Amino acid sequence: MTTAHTNFVEYAKLRSDFALIANWIKPGAKVLDLGCGDGALLGYLRDTSNVRGYGIEKDDANWLACMENGIDVIQMDLEAGLSGFEAQSFDVVVLSQTLQAVQNTEGIVQEMLRVGREAIVTFPNFGYWRHRIQLMAGQMPVSKNLPYQWYDTPNVHLCTIKDFDEFCANHNIRIEERLVLTDGRRISLLPNLMGSLAMYRLKTRLISGAT
């Protein structure tokens, strides 16, 4: 949805993940938001913690919304990689609720950690109990975080928290922090079952040599 925002801080009250992402980003940091939509997250980070941000967005209408929201935005397709960006040129690269919709998942996560010193990835947890119940009832899950029917969904790579943990372990990625939410509340007990939204702060795992 594209919106011309007048107040990003007000809008962020509707997006429980914004403040949590902001907690993970140092004031004044240089941030790249992949698939930034109308630029609301970057606007919020700019207004609350003086973050210097750029968005990447493919869609024409979203691009214009960013421009109207005063966000610097680069029009390109994420699937083509981030070759227009120097290695380690950003403090943080964010992929907010877009992981499940990209084709080249491995490539993009690796590119995030090439361009950024840190990566923040958030995605809807397919393992959430409401999703599991719908599957057990014989239907594809539809929920607040997965609001599409099977035939019109842009999501092609849905995963569970357990899947993503394993993905990180297999791809030389260190999980710095992980937060799991349902309706904006933190979930610590049985997160892969009870959580609807997963948030990760990631770094490249340094291969420790002999010392």
Next chain:
Amino acid sequence: MSESTSVGIVAAQTARFSEPLTLKSGVVLPQFHLIHETYGKLNADKSNAVMVCHALSGNHHVAGKYSENDKYPGWWDNLIGPGRPLDTNRFFVIGLNNLGGCHGSSGPSSTNPATDKPWGATFPVVTVEDWVASQVRLADYFGIPQLAAVIGGSLGGMQALQWTISYPDRIRHALVIAAAPNLTAQNIAFNEVARQAIMTDPEFHDGYYYNHGVVPRRGLRIARMLGHITYLSDGAMGEKFGRKLKDGKIKYSFDVEFEMESYLRYQGDKFAGEFDANTYLRMTRALDYFDLALEYNGDLTAALTGAKANFLVVSFTSDWRFSSTRSREIVKALLGNELSVSYAEVTAAHGHDAFLMPDPHYHDILRAYFKKIETGDAA
């Protein structure tokens, strides 16, 4: 939204500069003049001025008409006017004819004050840096300490880029459209064919054709025909002309048979009747020589280190002469300097010429960008 209209009837003025200008080549122009037009009103603190830089064959007549009877308005009329993307209710817009041009500024076809004869081939070779150095004099002439923006497409976009390096404190925003940090070898090759067409025309007379009362019309015509092919995309040509025949049937002759030929010949003839061959040579050379990163070992990021402006970079998907790849190089270098930059890759069928077309999304982009440019007090 308020109605968008043309700027209406306009008139050109000439600014004369008597301070010598040392060109990149080392040649000194003791004096020069620049013909220009302005639209809108310069505000009290002179913070709302936008300079429009023209491309290869453009000039100072950017918007409006000289009389109600004029068939066509200025070359970027669709962009400029009250309520248009470059809104003259807010901005004071300056269009000029570059040094070396043939529409009223000092150039090969103008009179050399030292000899009282046309400069002809003796008019020096000018560069993008020289143009920008002369344009800053024009800003001085209006008493403008800092331009709100410089906008240009193609070679005009190169000038906008150059402004941000040559005079970083005198430009707040650069709108760099369908441009490149330098020409590719293929682009230089096209320019050379165009120049050869002109220079091998028997009526070129080494650039002194004015003295012989002739113009190298054939050469100019071929140069323009070639250029025109490269400014359009194969798709746009196919859609407009396809293989349509002018008279509906093949005649087994070398007359104009295809609509495409008819169009090219018309464009070539029109151009040869109004453009100066010596200017064409200089404009294409300025394009060839432009190379932002030349003095930085090809490092474009280093070349743009001194820039302070905010940038909008725009490219068009079907533009193969100044492709999106080249614009992305500019964007990468601007990001490397942590400058404010937005980049739009407009899906358009018209090739390089798309930057002149009133595509709704393209115009929305420019409108949105100009809206965010602050102009101090109201105009």
